[in-house]
Amino acid sequence: MLNERSFSIAPDCADCPIRHRAVCARCESDELESLEQIKYYRKFEAGQSIIWAGDRMDFVGSVVSGIATLSQAMEDGRTQMVGLLLPSDFVGRPGRNIAAYDVVATTDVVMCCFRRSPFEDLMHRTPHIAQRLLEMTLDELDAAREWMLVLGRKTAREKIASLLSIIARRDATLNMRGPGTGSVVFNLPLTREAMADYLGLTLETVSRQISALRKDGVIELEGKRHVTVPDMARLMEEAGDDADGGMLV
Amino acid sequence: MLNERSFSIAPDCADCPIRHRAVCARCESDELESLEQIKYYRKFEAGQSIIWAGDRMDFVGSVVSGIATLSQAMEDGRTQMVGLLLPSDFVGRPGRNIAAYDVVATTDVVMCCFRRSPFEDLMHRTPHIAQRLLEMTLDELDAAREWMLVLGRKTAREKIASLLSIIARRDATLNMRGPGTGSVVFNLPLTREAMADYLGLTLETVSRQISALRKDGVIELEGKRHVTVPDMARLMEEAGDDADGGMLV
DNA sequence: TGCCTTTTTTGATCTGCGTCAAGGCTTGGC
DNA sequence: GCCAAGCCTTGACGCAGATCAAAAAAGGCA
Numbered sequence: 017m018l019n020e021r022s023f024s025i026a027p028d029c030a031d032c033p034i035r036h037r038a039v040c041a042r043c044e045s046d047e048l049e050s051l052e053q054i055k056y057y058r059k060f061e062a063g064q065s066i067i068w069a070g071d072r073m074d075f076v077g078s079v080v081s082g083i084a085t086l087s088q089a090m091e092d093g094r095t096q097m098v099g100l101l102l103p104s105d106f107v108g109r110p111g112r113n114i115a116a117y118d119v120v121a122t123t124d125v126v127m128c129c130f131r132r133s134p135f136e137d138l139m140h141r142t143p144h145i146a147q148r149l150l151e152m153t154l155d156e157l158d159a160a161r162e163w164m165l166v167l168g169r170k171t172a173r174e175k176i177a178s179l180l181s182i183i184a185r186r187d188a189t190l191n192m193r194g195p196g197t198g199s200v201v202f203n204l205p206l207t208r209e210a211m212a213d214y215l216g217l218t219l220e221t222v223s224r225q226i227s228a229l230r231k232d233g234v235i236e237l238e239g240k241r242h243v244t245v246p247d248m249a250r251l252m253e254e255a256g257d258d259a260d261g262g263m264l265v
Numbered sequence: 266m267l268n269e270r271s272f273s274i275a276p277d278c279a280d281c282p283i284r285h286r287a288v289c290a291r292c293e294s295d296e297l298e299s300l301e302q303i304k305y306y307r308k309f310e311a312g313q314s315i316i317w318a319g320d321r322m323d324f325v326g327s328v329v330s331g332i333a334t335l336s337q338a339m340e341d342g343r344t345q346m347v348g349l350l351l352p353s354d355f356v357g358r359p360g361r362n363i364a365a366y367d368v369v370a371t372t373d374v375v376m377c378c379f380r381r382s383p384f385e386d387l388m389h390r391t392p393h394i395a396q397r398l399l400e401m402t403l404d405e406l407d408a409a410r411e412w413m414l415v416l417g418r419k420t421a422r423e424k425i426a427s428l429l430s431i432i433a434r435r436d437a438t439l440n441m442r443g444p445g446t447g448s449v450v451f452n453l454p455l456t457r458e459a460m461a462d463y464l465g466l467t468l469e470t471v472s473r474q475i476s477a478l479r480k481d482g483v484i485e486l487e488g489k490r491h492v493t494v495p496d497m498a499r500l501m502e503e504a505g506d507d508a509d510g511g512m513l514v
Numbered sequence: 515t516g517c518c519t520t521t522t523t524t525g526a527t528c529t530g531c532g533t534c535a536a537g538g539c540t541t542g543g544c
Numbered sequence: 545g546c547c548a549a550g551c552c553t554t555g556a557c558g559c560a561g562a563t564c565a566a567a568a569a570a571g572g573c574a
Contacts (some may be wrong), residue, residue: 088414090505098410098416109403116407141391150399153406154358158365160409161347165337167416168345168465169548172531217418218532223553239538240552256339421561456523472523472559488569489522 018145054134059170060084060121066107073115075129076108083205087213097214098160099113100206102186106152110136122205167216174223175215177254180235193227201246204241229254303383309333309370310327313364315356322364324378325357331374332454335366338460347409348462350388351435355401359385374472416465419505424464426503433494449497453490478503 057080060066066084068074079101086099086107098117101107107119113132118210130138166178187202204211208219208226215222229235234254236244245251278423280358306329309315315333316322328350335348335356347366350356362381379387388394415427436451453460457468457475464471483503485493496498 088410088412088417090414092505094418096414098413111400112403117410126416140396143395144397145390146358146399147389149396151360151403153399153402154361156401157406157409160406160413161335161337163364164347164409164416165339167413169339169343209552219552220533220554221531227553256341256537260319265313456520467562468522469524471520471564473561476523 054130054138056125056129056131058129060125062121062123064121066119066125066127067115069115071117073108073113074132075156076106076132076135077127077129078106079103080126080128080221084103084125085120085206085214087124088117095213096216097210099156100214101202106149108132108140112150122210127132130215135183140249157223171255172215172217172221173228174227174256175217176211176222176229177234177251178257179211179215180229180243180245181257182252184243184248184251200245200246202243202245204243280421282470303379303387305378307376307378309374309376311370311372313370315368315374315376316364316368318364318367320364322357322362323381325355325359325381325384326376326378327355328352329375332371333374334369334371334455334459336369337366344462345465346459349463354505355398357381359398362453369460420465421466421470421474422477422503424466425460425471425478426461426483426500427466427506429478429492429494430497430500431504433492433497433500437512444481447497449494451492451494453492 019061058077060082069088071236081103083102085097085099086101087095089095099105101119107127108115117196139149166175170178183204184200188200208216210220211217212219212222225238226235230237233246234251236246238244293445295381307326309331320335330352333350333356334346335350336346338344348354350368356376357364359381388398412471418428432453433451437449455463457471460466461468463470475484475486479486481501482495485495487493
């Protein structure tokens with residue numbers, strides 16, 4: 017889910033695969049070893065479904081590379097995205113063997129998986145894995161609640177600005193640039209339709225508001241997906257966030 | 266937060282205060298004893314603020330009686346409620362000492378509190394407390410995500426029906442009646458304005474839609490707050506949920 | 515009981531966003 | 545190079561829900 021705090025790679029941790037830090041930031045080497053023994057990789061192509069809501073879910077894992085979405089659909093086809101899964105984000109939940117949401121790969125995705133039951137055993141033997149998962153889940157909860165404000169109370173323009181500003185910051189963190197308040201460049205990982213599903217809008221409205229933000233100089237576009245934000249502070253203002261970006265302290 | 270699974274009182278547990286089950290459903294007696302030693306009570310009157318976003322938060326705890334709301338405000342006054350705290354719900358988070366949301370008592374509220382740092386120590390010594398908190402947090406996350414669908418994709422009428430159906434079911438669980446699908450009676454714990462803040466609507470729209478549901482025989486009102494649902498299945502259909510109520514399996 | 519405040523309902527009007535429709539741009543296959 | 549299939553943009557129009565306004569209920573408390 018979109019949240020800066022849930023994600024951190026220590027710059028000196030090139031040898032420590034992202035999957036391990038995602039599962040447990042404080043793992044000692046023997047615990048990493050235990051994780052190592054039960055892990056396996058799965059690859060998915062862009063557009064492929066990783067899991068359907070209601071399916072039996074016999075693994076948990078984390079995204080190693082690529083982007084996936086977590087979404088919920090109503091019977092009549094209305095869809096709401098409830099989470100965006102970026103590298104290091106955790107998928108699945110210990111103690112629940114039925115998937116609650118559809119997970120779809122937006123780009124090619126590599127996941128590092130653990131079979132659920134050995135993972136749960138390990139979690140029970142290794143207290144701070146549960147503690148680490150608790151931290152991550154609390155971060156997800158904060159992100160979900162922040163998004164409730166976006167969905168419930170913001171205008172279409174503010175919604176777009178909120179999404180862009182979160183992606184920009186998340187992208188900056190992924191690439192280990194400081195978020196800063198100056199100019200930021202990134203690629204939009206989502207189609208207009210996916211953005212609409214995330215924001216509770218239609219794709220036409222998304223398109224119109226992006227055009228409007230471009231016309232007003234808040235963002236610059238090169239092609240459809242390559243975005244330049246000349247002034248992050250301006251974008252965050254458009255999003256209706258306070259100066260610190262609405263992120264929790 | 267509105268979620269059935271996060272809440273359970275064993276019928277034979279009259280001597281086991283709700284606060285302990287809320288913190289740890291599987292506590293052994295000596296662990297309960299440890300919790301007992303660091304707990305204290307706080308009372309709040311209806312309308313009183315329990316904590317403001319940004320405040321230092323030096324306790325965690327659970328609601329023993331009464332109802333409180335968790336909400337987020339924008340600078341211009343727009344407000345989005347992100348959670349409804351009913352008895353047994355947990356407030357605060359280990360590892361974070363700044364409150365992220367406003368917590369306000371809607372009715373008179375009694376909370377069972379634990380100072381944060383002793384609680385965290387206990388959590389580190391007692392692995393399954395962290396595991397229990399993880400379960401509860403995952404339930405909250407599911408509830409938040411379910412609410413994202415309501416906020417992003419449902420019509421005003423469906424939103425009202427969703428809220429009523431969740432409150433009805435939650436109320437049935439609290440009073441240890443089976444949720445059933447027949448007739449249900451309960452008191453609305455929220456003002457129209459609070460409902461509006463929860464649903465991302467205005468209070469006028471809330472009022473109008475409640476009137477419409479009454480006119481259509483989906484609900485019956487006695488006074489402003491006493492609600493009878495003659496047919497829960499009908500209400501859930503109005504909410505746009507599938508027959509099982511949209512709750513996760 | 516009667517006054518005052520708060521909450522709720524209802525009406526009239528406005529507007530942001532959805533819906534429907536058409537056309538442009540990009541990419542890949544042949 | 546041409547065609548087809550996805551994406552994306554833009555326009556015209558309608559409607560659900562917001563906004564503005566006012567009155568009716570429901571409490572509280574002397």
